[in-house]
Amino acid sequence: MLDSQTCLELRKLYDQDAHFRSRIVMQRHGFGSGEYKYFSNPLPDVIAGFRQGFYERLAPFANGWNERMGLDRRYPPELDSFLAECHGDGQTKPTPLLLKYGAGDYNCLHQDVYGAHLFPVQLVILLSESKTEFEGGEFVMTEQRPRMQSRAEVVSLGIGDGALFAVNDRPKAGSRGDYRVKMRHGVSRIRSGERLTLGIIFHDAK
Numbered sequence: 001m002l003d004s005q006t007c008l009e010l011r012k013l014y015d016q017d018a019h020f021r022s023r024i025v026m027q028r029h030g031f032g033s034g035e036y037k038y039f040s041n042p043l044p045d046v047i048a049g050f051r052q053g054f055y056e057r058l059a060p061f062a063n064g065w066n067e068r069m070g071l072d073r074r075y076p077p078e079l080d081s082f083l084a085e086c087h088g089d090g091q092t093k094p095t096p097l098l099l100k101y102g103a104g105d106y107n108c109l110h111q112d113v114y115g116a117h118l119f120p121v122q123l124v125i126l127l128s129e130s131k132t133e134f135e136g137g138e139f140v141m142t143e144q145r146p147r148m149q150s151r152a153e154v155v156s157l158g159i160g161d162g163a164l165f166a167v168n169d170r171p172k173a174g175s176r177g178d179y180r181v182k183m184r185h186g187v188s189r190i191r192s193g194e195r196l197t198l199g200i201i202f203h204d205a206k
């Protein structure tokens, strides 16, 4: 999705505090080990462009999911309209973020829910090159099926690759119709080197 040069430029933003509204040290919150920073508005162009473009393509898909899950919520076709709904209920803070992990760091399984307004799909883009710049640090998802034990899926990403994944619930087709599964995501331990990612969450935060 992004060429290596753009990945490098985005990585460099990490140390430019003017771009960010807050920095989170994951150990302090029990989120894992490593750190991340939430961008402030205005978002860098490439990130704003991805957020808007993907939202527009995903909104009909998200509406299809909600229909299958029997949820009334429908997402408007434009990101601005969706964000206006978030802002109207106090979810005003931008959520795109850069995450940075060093050797020994990891991201515990979690869900990026920041309030009642929730867009059900999010995007992560790997900004570092696996094998050469870091080892370990695999993106992991777990799927919790009703009355069953969780199942894990590892998504191997190359530099500039992105993964779209479910924020929390998603429908799954079963032999007796759709049922709901609960998804979580995280990152396995980085064994060496440094790994940065760009996370694009579509709902804003309180």
Ligand SMILES: O=C(O)CCC(=O)C(=O)O
Binding pocket: 099, 107, 112, 123, 124, 139, 185, 186, 187, 197, 198, 199, 200
């Ligand atoms: O670093 C990663 O691959 C996962 C980041 C993450 O949790 C997110 O983008 O929400």
Ligand SMILES: [Fe+2]
Binding pocket: 110, 111, 112, 185, 199
């Ligand atoms: Fe996350």
